[in-house]
Amino acid sequence: MGEYKVKSVGILGAGVMGTGVAQKMAQCHYDVVLVDISNEILQKSLLTIKKNLMLNNMMKLSKFNVEETINKILLTTDCEELRDVDVVIENIPEKVDVKLNLYEKVSKICKQECIFMVNTSCIPISRIANALSFSDKVIGVHFLNPVPAQKISEVIKGNSTSEDTVVLTQEFLKSIDIESTVINDSPGFVTNRLSHLFMNEAANLVMEGIAEPEQIDLIFTKGFHHEMGPLHTADLIGIDTVVDSIDILYSYYHDSRYVCSPCLRKMVEKGELGIKSGKGFFIY
Numbered sequence: 001m002g003e004y005k006v007k008s009v010g011i012l013g014a015g016v017m018g019t020g021v022a023q024k025m026a027q028c029h030y031d032v033v034l035v036d037i038s039n040e041i042l043q044k045s046l047l048t049i050k051k052n053l054m055l056n057n058m059m060k061l062s063k064f065n066v067e068e069t070i071n072k073i074l075l076t077t078d079c080e081e082l083r084d085v086d087v088v089i090e091n092i093p094e095k096v097d098v099k100l101n102l103y104e105k106v107s108k109i110c111k112q113e114c115i116f117m118v119n120t121s122c123i124p125i126s127r128i129a130n131a132l133s134f135s136d137k138v139i140g141v142h143f144l145n146p147v148p149a150q151k152i153s154e155v156i157k158g159n160s161t162s163e164d165t166v167v168l169t170q171e172f173l174k175s176i177d178i179e180s181t182v183i184n185d186s187p188g189f190v191t192n193r194l195s196h197l198f199m200n201e202a203a204n205l206v207m208e209g210i211a212e213p214e215q216i217d218l219i220f221t222k223g224f225h226h227e228m229g230p231l232h233t234a235d236l237i238g239i240d241t242v243v244d245s246i247d248i249l250y251s252y253y254h255d256s257r258y259v260c261s262p263c264l265r266k267m268v269e270k271g272e273l274g275i276k277s278g279k280g281f282f283i284y
């Protein structure tokens with residue numbers, strides 16, 4: 001990675017994505033500082049990582065020393081612990097203001113050379129970067145879920161992201177065995193401009209009583225040879241995150257294709273958030 005060596009990674013948010021990113025980084029021998037707002041959330045995240053590692057070992061998918069891997073992760077609610085990290089990967093909720101507040105706060109703590117990777121589903125990277133004084137060091141890295149199993153990430157260049165930041169990010173991703181493809185900035189990037197249309201329309205089909213969730217996903221998996229149908233994918237992402245993302249797409253494109261399905265909104269009201277709450281389109 002040229003002159004700049006990444007040894008430690010700060011991860012903001014220990015939810016669905018932060019947990020996966022922390023596992024992947026620790027597996028790849030990086031020192032991890034995992035930050036969230038409560039110790040309870042952090043402990044839950046660590047337990048998930050431990051279970052995943054043990055399961056992978058049991059299924060002979062890998063052979064990790066579970067304790068050694070877990071010990072690479074420092075859990076904290078105190079952003080001051082980020083003072084020495086080389087890279088920050090942010091995975092907090094899909095809300096521009098919430099993200100910006102946190103960037104303002106941690107950038108005063110992190111060292112000047114630190115690179116900030118925004119893991120957002122739909123918010124344009126320039127929307128975040130241009131509000132910050134270090135926009136050349138801000139880049140989008142759209143990690144896909146589940147992170148430890150993924151082999152590709154979209155890397156999104158904001159309009160001020162420097163070439164050095166792009167090169168470092170691609171080398172960093174290579175070091176964790178993730179191929180990257182650099183694209184230009186646009187709300188939803190490539191992945192979510194496409195995938196959220198499928199998920200939203202699949203939810204409309206359920207609402208209209210045209211088909212059951214099982215049938216819709218079956219057609220995708222058996223017919224289109226997708227590994228996962230759109231409704232299982234929505235459950236995996238989190239229905240709340242899907243709704244926030246579709247709303248962001250609509251706020252930028254003002255296109256009726258991106259009007260969020262009432263079915264998805266109703267599920268959020270009922271707390272049916274997918275895998276993370278135990279019930280979404282399917283039961284877990």
Ligand SMILES: NC(=O)c1ccc[n+]([C@@H]2O[C@H](COP(=O)([O-])OP(=O)(O)OC[C@H]3O[C@@H](n4cnc5c(N)ncnc54)[C@H](O)[C@@H]3O)[C@@H](O)[C@H]2O)c1
Binds near residue numbers: 012013092095122143
């Ligand atoms: N879920 C997916 O499949 C997926 C995929 C790619 C990108 N993303 C994006 O990643 C981001 C996170 O999504 P998620 O699904 O992990 O959400 P999540 O709701 O599961 O987790 C978000 C976490 O951030 C924490 N948090 C909130 N404010 C914080 C703060 N100030 N400091 C530290 N932690 C804070 C919350 O407590 C929570 O644990 C979103 O922008 C989302 O769009 C999600």
